[in-house]
Amino acid sequence: xxxxxxxxxxxxxxxxxxxxxxxxxxxxxxxxxxxxxxxxxxxxxxxxxxxxxxxxxxxxxxxxxxxxxxxxxxxxxxxxxxxxxxxxxxxxxxxxxxxxxxxxxxxxxxxxxxxxxxxxxxxxxxxxxxxxxxxxxxxxxxxxxxxxxxxxxxxxxxxxxxxxxxxxxxxxxxxxxxxxxxxxxxxxxxxxxxxxxxxxxxxxxxxxxxxxxxxxxxxxxxxxxxxxxxxxxxxxxxxxxxxxxxxxxxxxxxxxxxxxxxxxxxxxxxxxxxxxxxxxxxxxxxxxxxxxxxxxxxxxxxxxxxxxxxxxx
Amino acid sequence: xxxxxxxxxxxxxxxxxxxxxxxxxxxxxxxxxxxxxxxxxxxxxxxxxxxxxxxxxxxxxxxxxxxxxxxxxxxxxxxxxxxxxxxxxxxxxxxxxxxxxxxxxxxxxxxxxxxxxxxxxxxxxxxxxxxxxxxxxxxxxxxxxxxxxxxxxxxxxxxxxxxxxxxxxxxxxxxxxxxxxxxxxxxxxxxxxxxxxxxxxxxxxxxxxxxxxxxxxxxxxxxxxxxxxxxxxxxxxxxxxxxxxxxxxxxxxxxxxxxxxxxxxxxxxxxxxxxxxxxxxxxxxxxxxxxxxxxxxxxxxxxxxxxxxxxxxxxxxxxxxxxxxxxxxxxxxxxxxxxxxxxxxxxxxxxxxxxxxxxxxxxxxxxxxxxxxxxxxxxxxxxxxxxxxxxxxxxxxxxxxxxxxxxxxxxxxxxxxxxxxxxxxxxxxxxxxxxxxxxxxxxxxxxxxxxxxxxxxxxxxxxxxxxxxxxxxxxxxxxxxxxxxxxxxxxxxxxxxxxxxxxxxxxxxxxx
Numbered sequence: 001x002x003x004x005x006x007x008x009x010x011x012x013x014x015x016x017x018x019x020x021x022x023x024x025x026x027x028x029x030x031x032x033x034x035x036x037x038x039x040x041x042x043x044x045x046x047x048x049x050x051x052x053x054x055x056x057x058x059x060x061x062x063x064x065x066x067x068x069x070x071x072x073x074x075x076x077x078x079x080x081x082x083x084x085x086x087x088x089x090x091x092x093x094x095x096x097x098x099x100x101x102x103x104x105x106x107x108x109x110x111x112x113x114x115x116x117x118x119x120x121x122x123x124x125x126x127x128x129x130x131x132x133x134x135x136x137x138x139x140x141x142x143x144x145x146x147x148x149x150x151x152x153x154x155x156x157x158x159x160x161x162x163x164x165x166x167x168x169x170x171x172x173x174x175x176x177x178x179x180x181x182x183x184x185x186x187x188x189x190x191x192x193x194x195x196x197x198x199x200x201x202x203x204x205x206x207x208x209x210x211x212x213x214x215x216x217x218x219x220x221x222x223x224x225x226x227x228x229x230x231x232x233x234x235x236x237x238x239x240x241x242x243x244x245x246x247x248x249x250x251x252x253x254x255x256x257x258x259x260x261x262x263x264x265x266x267x268x269x270x271x272x273x274x275x276x277x278x279x280x281x282x283x284x285x286x287x288x289x290x291x292x293x294x295x296x297x298x299x300x301x302x303x304x305x306x307x308x309x310x311x312x313x
Numbered sequence: 314x315x316x317x318x319x320x321x322x323x324x325x326x327x328x329x330x331x332x333x334x335x336x337x338x339x340x341x342x343x344x345x346x347x348x349x350x351x352x353x354x355x356x357x358x359x360x361x362x363x364x365x366x367x368x369x370x371x372x373x374x375x376x377x378x379x380x381x382x383x384x385x386x387x388x389x390x391x392x393x394x395x396x397x398x399x400x401x402x403x404x405x406x407x408x409x410x411x412x413x414x415x416x417x418x419x420x421x422x423x424x425x426x427x428x429x430x431x432x433x434x435x436x437x438x439x440x441x442x443x444x445x446x447x448x449x450x451x452x453x454x455x456x457x458x459x460x461x462x463x464x465x466x467x468x469x470x471x472x473x474x475x476x477x478x479x480x481x482x483x484x485x486x487x488x489x490x491x492x493x494x495x496x497x498x499x500x501x502x503x504x505x506x507x508x509x510x511x512x513x514x515x516x517x518x519x520x521x522x523x524x525x526x527x528x529x530x531x532x533x534x535x536x537x538x539x540x541x542x543x544x545x546x547x548x549x550x551x552x553x554x555x556x557x558x559x560x561x562x563x564x565x566x567x568x569x570x571x572x573x574x575x576x577x578x579x580x581x582x583x584x585x586x587x588x589x590x591x592x593x594x595x596x597x598x599x600x601x602x603x604x605x606x607x608x609x610x611x612x613x614x615x616x617x618x619x620x621x622x623x624x625x626x627x628x629x630x631x632x633x634x635x636x637x638x639x640x641x642x643x644x645x646x647x648x649x650x651x652x653x654x655x656x657x658x659x660x661x662x663x664x665x666x667x668x669x670x671x672x673x674x675x676x677x678x679x680x681x682x683x684x685x686x687x688x689x690x691x692x693x694x695x696x697x698x699x700x701x702x703x704x705x706x707x708x709x710x711x712x713x714x715x716x717x718x719x720x721x722x723x724x725x726x727x728x729x730x731x732x733x734x735x736x737x738x739x740x741x742x743x744x745x746x747x748x749x750x751x752x753x754x755x756x757x758x759x760x761x762x763x764x765x766x767x768x769x770x771x772x773x774x775x776x777x778x779x780x781x782x783x784x785x786x787x788x789x790x791x792x793x794x795x796x797x798x799x800x801x802x803x804x805x806x807x808x809x810x811x812x813x814x815x816x817x818x819x820x821x822x823x824x825x
Binding site: 182184185251266267268272275276279282283285286288289290292293295296297299300301 | 444458465472500501503509510516762763
């Protein structure tokens with residue numbers, strides 16, 4: 001009984017380890033999904049739900065962009081805004097086929113959207129699902145510039161305008177620093193009548209930093225975002241004794257290797273195989289010991305029978 | 314033969330009858346456990362906000378308990394397996410106790426992880442979406458392997474004793490006899506059975522050693538594989554393993570002392586057992602101090618920006634009281650208690666006049682301690698370079714005071730060797746619990762991304778009553794399980810201790 005249970009537990013645990021291994025190592029996703037997960041999700045979020053980069057997996061986005069334009073952006077990038085160029089022709093690491101696979105995957109996230117939209121007009125294109133509820137939302141435009149304030153502090157100036165070029169007043173703009181491990185909040189400011197929101201950052205970076213201003217959008221204007229490369233300054237670091245703990249511009253990026261040994265979507269096969277073999281080895285030894293117990297029991301039973309027989313005689 | 318049985322009767326005594334004191338003790342433990350269950354209900358209902366854990370300091374005393382219990386679980390493996398493999402005869406009466414500690418420490422320690430989770434129902438996700446490249450999954454696998462292995466390792470050498478119980482305790486309640494009958498696997502002690510069992514025991518004794526080492530190494534890797542200051546260290550594996558063995562021996566010594574007293578096992582657990590284990594504890598203590606020095610000196614010497622924050626907090630900042638209590642009270646003091654009575658000879662009569670000064674020395678020592686610990690001038694602002702001499706004076710004062718106390722206590726300690734070893738063990742266990750706390754929390758105070766956009770109190774961690782209650786409950790459950798085990802099965806291996814003969818006994822029918 002007891003050894004049966006131990007055996008069962010052992011087998012169950014083994015099966016578990018095996019399925020887990022199979023799942024992680026040989027998962028059966030479409031090729032584009034894996035590529036997207038590896039190369040794009042860090043900025044565009046899981047399934048393109050958005051993050052540092054815009055949400056490109058949503059129905060709203062896909063409804064308004066055709067494959068050709070998406071492939072073009074992906075291949076060539078938007079250098080000024082922090083979107084890398086991916087095609088081999090532009091110095092990236094993806095082949096044209098791979099890019100096409102990624103776009104096909106994105107398209108599959110929103111099957112209803114057509115892959116050839118005639119216009120990629122900035123106004124929200126009504127899609128079948130969202131049409132009835134969408135009010136007239138005007139596209140907004142955000143620009144970000146750098147100026148120098150007192151003591152050499154950095155002043156970030158974001159200007160928000162509507163589609164028609166008119167400034168939008170009273171909108172909250174949040175500023176952050178984009179890093180490879182997430183956005184560090186720098187603070188926020190409201191736009192004035194000129195559509196200008198300014199934020200003074202007390203410290204000056206010693207190396208170039210990526211800064212982002214973002215407008216969440218409101219009832220009448222759509223969200224927008226703008227990035228800027230802050231150039232380093234000679235009088236680096238903490239201008240007027242800003243707390244070191246909050247030093248978010250001067251803080252260095254962690255030194256992760258670019259293709260990230262820490263960011264592995266699947267376990268490396270050889271070490272994983274070794275690992276599983278060791279675990280299986282230990283459990284086989286357990287099985288061997290349980291077998292010994294089984295034999296102990298059997299030997300006892302046999303002897304009992306023998307005893308009874310002699311007794312009868 | 315007859316005399317032998319009388320000695321063994323002592324071992325069966327706890328299995329035969331329960332005193333009223335035992336029931337009261339269980340009721341007391343159950344009350345604590347009930348209270349902890351209530352606290353956990355509150356935590357499930359309201360979420361982790363009822364604890365002191367927040368976004369940045371997300372591990373606290375739950376994790377401390379986890380590492381602590383996994384640590385003392387090494388008692389069984391090391392003492393029992395290593396001593397068995399190396400054929401140390403004196404291990405015989407203590408192996409069972411040690412193995413039971415292992416099993417119960419694991420049964421209590423492993424679930425601490427689940428208690429630490431805000432959404433325990435998401436635990437299956439660890440398996441469903443587990444990443445084989447994550448140390449968390451390694452931990453899950455190795456702890457599972459270890460629990461199963463130590464259960465088997467506890468059970469195997471118990472089979473002949475279970476047969477003994479089956480044959481002797483014929484007046485036990487039916488359910489108990491049923492358990493003995495099933496678990497003893499029809500043991501008759503014939504040649505075939507002995508051979509099989511012996512093979513099983515030796516295979517397990519050898520297998521369980523690397524498994525145990527791997528478990529604590531993997532626990533350390535959960536910390537070490539991150540890039541965080543104070544955790545990202547190559548010696549963490551061996552450091553944790555040594556720490557585990559260290560606290561495991563200490564836990565075993567405490568358990569031995571309690572069983573010896575309560576179950577009258579003086580004839581089994583003799584002074585020499587405490588002395589040998591005490592020396593083993595001393596060795597581990599010294600190795601652990603060496604590791605600790607090596608770890609912190611390397612960090613402090615390099616003085617990297619990220620490490621600085623942690624070092625500062627430990628040496629002079631928020632955690633300094635705990636840190637120094639642990640170093641001095643948990644490692645140095647027990648070390649001296651274990652070493653000095655062996656090193657210093659009994660004072661000769663000629664030094665009698667000097668001995669009369671003992672009370673005076675004690676008083677002076679206490680005054681010095683009081684003075685140095687209340688001396689102003691050392692606060693969070695002092696830096697690691699020890700810019701002022703105050704800390705140095707303080708250190709000298711403390712050392713002098715400890716020396717004084719020892720001079721006073723020495724004859725007493727020599728007169729009570731067991732008491733001394735056990736007291737040292739208690740101190741070690743407290744020290745090791747604090748050590749785990751000190752490993753986990755200060756690093757979380759110093760995240761790589763600055764703590765931002767959260768209420769200031771989130772940057773600090775203070776355990777709440779919920780956490781303390783659950784911790785108390787965990788310890789109470791451990792003790793309860795252990796006590797119940799000792800009521801159900803002989804806590805000292807009968808066949809292994811009978812006349813200290815290594816042979817497996819012939820079972821039931823042939824005896825008497």
